[in-house]
Every structure is written in C-alpha cells, then in structure tokens.
Amino acid sequence: MSDDLSIEDIFNLDYLRTMLKSREGEAKFAHLGLGEVRLTENMFELLPALIAKHLRTKGLTPSKRINVRLIVDPVSIFRLGSDVKQDLMILLEASYQARLVVLDDGQPHLHADEAILQRALQAIIGADCIVSLGGGTITDIAKFAAHHANIPVHIVVQTAASVDGYTDNFSVVLQNGVKTTLTTRWPDAVVVDSCLIAAVPHHLNAAGFGELMSMYCAPGDWFLAAKLGMDRNYIPALLDFLAPCGKDIEIWSSDFGRRDGQACAHLTKALALRGIVTGIGGTTAPLSGMEHLFSHMLDMIHGHDHEPMGLHGQQVGVGSLIRGVAWDFFCEKMQENIPSQTRLFTPIASFESRVRDAFATLDPTGRLGDECWLRYRKKLILWHEAKDKVLAFFQNWEKYRQEHNRLTRDAGTIAHYMRQAQAVMHYHQLTPSLSREWLHFVVANCQFMRERFTIADLLTLTGWWHGEHVAQVLDRVDELCHDAGGSMK
Numbered sequence: 001m002s003d004d005l006s007i008e009d010i011f012n013l014d015y016l017r018t019m020l021k022s023r024e025g026e027a028k029f030a031h032l033g034l035g036e037v038r039l040t041e042n043m044f045e046l047l048p049a050l051i052a053k054h055l056r057t058k059g060l061t062p063s064k065r066i067n068v069r070l071i072v073d074p075v076s077i078f079r080l081g082s083d084v085k086q087d088l089m090i091l092l093e094a095s096y097q098a099r100l101v102v103l104d105d106g107q108p109h110l111h112a113d114e115a116i117l118q119r120a121l122q123a124i125i126g127a128d129c130i131v132s133l134g135g136g137t138i139t140d141i142a143k144f145a146a147h148h149a150n151i152p153v154h155i156v157v158q159t160a161a162s163v164d165g166y167t168d169n170f171s172v173v174l175q176n177g178v179k180t181t182l183t184t185r186w187p188d189a190v191v192v193d194s195c196l197i198a199a200v201p202h203h204l205n206a207a208g209f210g211e212l213m214s215m216y217c218a219p220g221d222w223f224l225a226a227k228l229g230m231d232r233n234y235i236p237a238l239l240d241f242l243a244p245c246g247k248d249i250e251i252w253s254s255d256f257g258r259r260d261g262q263a264c265a266h267l268t269k270a271l272a273l274r275g276i277v278t279g280i281g282g283t284t285a286p287l288s289g290m291e292h293l294f295s296h297m298l299d300m301i302h303g304h305d306h307e308p309m310g311l312h313g314q315q316v317g318v319g320s321l322i323r324g325v326a327w328d329f330f331c332e333k334m335q336e337n338i339p340s341q342t343r344l345f346t347p348i349a350s351f352e353s354r355v356r357d358a359f360a361t362l363d364p365t366g367r368l369g370d371e372c373w374l375r376y377r378k379k380l381i382l383w384h385e386a387k388d389k390v391l392a393f394f395q396n397w398e399k400y401r402q403e404h405n406r407l408t409r410d411a412g413t414i415a416h417y418m419r420q421a422q423a424v425m426h427y428h429q430l431t432p433s434l435s436r437e438w439l440h441f442v443v444a445n446c447q448f449m450r451e452r453f454t455i456a457d458l459l460t461l462t463g464w465w466h467g468e469h470v471a472q473v474l475d476r477v478d479e480l481c482h483d484a485g486g487s488m489k
C-alpha cells in the first residue's frame with residue numbers, strides 16, 4: 001500500500017485526504033487540516049499571492065485594514081546576503097498593517113515556556129494573520145498562540161530542515177519545567193524556500209536527519225506499548241504512511257552528507273510527511289519514543305545548568321542509537337532468563353523514592369520530582385492493570401521480538417546512515433557538551449518524565465535498568481559509533 005504514496009504527495013494534500021478516507025475502516029484519523037506545503041526557490045515571489053489566497057479562504061479581503069504579525073526570534077537569518085526578516089517586513093507592510101513581534105527570553109535559543117507563550121499570545125491579539133519565520137520552536141509557539149487567540153490565518157515559513165514539527169498540529173512546550181506536547185493548530189500553509197534551507201549551516205539540517213532517525217526506532221517503542229497494553233491507540237496504517245520517508249535513504253543520505261541540494265530538499269519533504277502523519281494520527285507516538293525522551297531530558301539538564309538548549313534533532317539522532325542498543329540489550333537479557341511475575345509487578349510505591357531522588361538532583365525544591373512522579377505513577381498503574389497482556393507478551397516473546405524488528409532498523413544500520421549523512425551520532429559531539437555522568441543520568445532516568453511507554457520502561461520494570469546495565473549499554477554505543485567511524489572511543 002505504501003507504494004501508492006510518495007514524499008511528493010505532501011504537495012497534493014487532497015490526494016492524501018482521499019487515501020485516508022479509503023482507509024477509514026482501519027482507524028479513525030484526525031482531519032488533515034493543513035492547507036498546503038510549498039517548496040519554492042524564492043519565497044518573496046510566492047508569499048504575496050499565498051497570503052492573499054488564505055485570507056480570502058477565511059472570508060477576509062486582503063487590504064491595508066488587515067492586521068498581520070510577523071513572529072520571529074532574535075536570530076539573524078540571511079538569504080543571498082540579505083536580511084530575511086527585514087525583507088519580509090517590507091513585503092508585508094506593502095499590502096497590510098504589519099507589525100514585527102520578536103520573542104526573546106535572553107537565551108541563545110528561545111524556550112517555549114509559559115512566559116514566552118503568554119507574551120506571544122498578547123502580541124498577536126487582534127491579528128487577522130500571523131506569519132512565523134524560523135525553526136521548530138518559533139513555529140510551535142506561533143501555532144500555540146494562533147490556536148488560543150483564534151487567529152484566522154497562520155503561514156509558517158520554515159528556515160531549516162531541522163525538525164518535523166512544521167507540518168503538524170502539535171506544539172512542544174515547557175509546562176512546570178517539563179516538555180509537553182499539546183494539540184494546537186494546523187498551519188494554513190508551510191513555505192519552504194530551498195535557497196534559504198540550502199544556505200543554512202550543515203549541522204542544522206543534519207539535525208533534521210537525526211530527527212528522521214527516530215522512524216527507525218520509535219515505531220518499536222509504540223509497538224511494545226501496544227502489545228503490553230500501555231497504548232490503546234496503535235494504528236499500524238500510520239507506519240505504512242511513513243514508509244516513503246526512508247525510501248532510497250542508502251543513496252540520498254550520502255548525497256546529503258556531501259551537502260547536495262536535492263538531498264537536502266528530500267530530507268525537507270520527508271520531515272514534512274512525518275509531520276503530516278503525526279497530525280493525522282493524533283499522536284506523536286509513531287515517531288517519538290525513548291530517543292525523544294532522551295532529547296527532552298537533555299533539555300531539562302541544560303535548563304538546570306542555565307545552558308542553552310541543544311538542537312532537538314541532533315539529540316534525537318544520538319538518542320536513536322542509544323534506543324537501538326537498549327533494545328539489543330533487552331533481547332540478550334531475555335535470552336538469559338524471563339523475569340518472574342513478582343519482579344514484573346513490583347509494588348508501585350517502591351518506585352516513588354527512585355523517581356523523586358533522581359529529580360531532586362535537578363530541582364531540590366521537589367517540584368520537578370512531584371510532576372515526574374505524577375506522570376510515572378500513572379504509567380505504573382496502567383502496567384499493573386494490563387497484567388494479562390504483559391504476561392502474554394512474555395509468553396509470546398519470540399513472535400513479538402520478530403514483529404518488533406520488522407518495524408525498526410538495527411542500531412548498526414542507523415549509525416551507518418548517520419555516518420553517511422555526516423550527522424552527529426555520539427554524545428561527545430553534542431552542543432552544549434555533556435559529561436559522561438550526565439549522559440548516564442539522562443539515559444537511566446528519561447522514562448520517568450513522561451507517560452509514554454518505551455523500551456526504557458520495559459528495562460526498568462524487568463529490573464534491567466540499574467547503573468551497571470545503563471553503563472553497559474553506553475559502552476556499546478561508544479563501540480558502535482567507533483566502528484561506524486562517527487566518533488572516538
């Protein structure tokens with residue numbers, strides 16, 4: 001079936017809608033509310049007609065009475081040597097009542113925390129249209145604000161192929177210091193300027209390649225969650241829809257590593273399709289498992305150390321390898337012995353001090369520990385309620401292991417793709433830098449920060465995720481990166 005779909009179909013959303021309709025029997029998909037995706041060589045030629053069209057669609061007549069806000073962060077962006085934000089303001093002011101909204105929290109990379117979200121919301125009240133220009137964070141903030149302020153039109157201008165969140169209706173925000181995914185709003189249009197994307201430093205687009213790697217491990221976590229009774233909304237059709245994202249990756253990943261413009265455009269389209277699939281599935285679960293928890297925890301650590309945030313996709317790429325190795329480790333442990341029922345269903349309360357103690361390191365006030373224990377406790381309750389499914393999973397282990405492996409790629413293959421793409425694969429290469437101690441902390445405790453079930457939970461609940469186990473997994477990741485030529489041992 002996935003042969004019916006290609007990444008070029010992101011430019012033909014009506015076709016995607018028809019296809020979704022034909023598969024309605026399999027699952028209930030969310031409405032695909034994205035207006036259009038446009039890949040252009042010059043956004044300044046495209047935008048005037050595009051904005052006018054979407055205003056008309058919402059019953060608004062383009063004129064000087066229309067209020068438009070351009071939402072950006074303070075980072076300078078240049079296109080062919082010219083300041084993009086300035087040029088876009090000139091373009092908007094020519095036809096509309098336009099105002100520039102610069103969101104700045106004083107940090108090198110903007111955080112989508114409560115204060116910034118409120119500031120964005122205030123700044124766009126009364127607007128008819130917002131145009132957001134930037135990366136994933138500014139897009140998420142703009143989607144959140146447009147949703148809550150009921151802004152008729154939201155146009156997204158994407159400035160790097162760094163994440164997949166441009167084309168979905170979710171925003172990842174910080175709530176009580178913890179990353180949370182909220183359903184917000186589909187953009188009316190997502191505009192990609194190939195000239196702009198090709199000009200950004202390789203490490204930004206390579207972060208997008210790291211983000212892409214989650215498609216080779218997160219479906220495994222989602223599958224485990226479904227089979228263990230921890231996620232009742234497993235929709236295999238969504239994984240079919242994602243298949244075109246990885247088509248011919250063996251070839252185009254090395255082109256991408258050589259900074260080829262076509263390969264860069266390919267990555268942009270693949271990420272766009274991922275965003276769309278996430279939106280129609282109504283969940284980020286197919287593409288967000290342990291590797292995303294790893295990234296979210298890193299953000300938490302950097303927040304704690306008052307350091308700038310690292311690149312989301314870069315962290316997800318590193319996390320994808322760790323997740324792949326964690327799965328191999330679990331499979332080996334299962335060959336040694338099957339965990340007993342008593343081990344699998346340890347009393348819920350026995351985890352409380354482990355969770356609270358872990359997060360007290362980051363936040364001695366206990367606020368973070370409260371939030372994480374609240375989330376983890378819910379997961380544990382569900383685990384105990386799902387006892388029959390859990391036991392059936394262990395009884396049918398070999399069958400499920402094979403099914404899992406059909407949905408993922410092994411860690412060595414992921415490392416190979418990342419090496420070809422010249423993407424960061426080892427924690428030593430991350431910015432800001434991360435000590436081995438903090439790496440260990442993140443990997444050992446990431447499962448405690450979110451309700452979503454991953455291989456890290458399975459390892460925790462089988463008793464195979466204590467200090468020595470985590471250290472073994474990290475040593476193997478070192479070896480893997482070394483063998484793939486991605487890092488020193």
Ligand SMILES: [Zn+2]
Pocket residue numbers: 163164211292312316
């Ligand atoms: Zn992501």
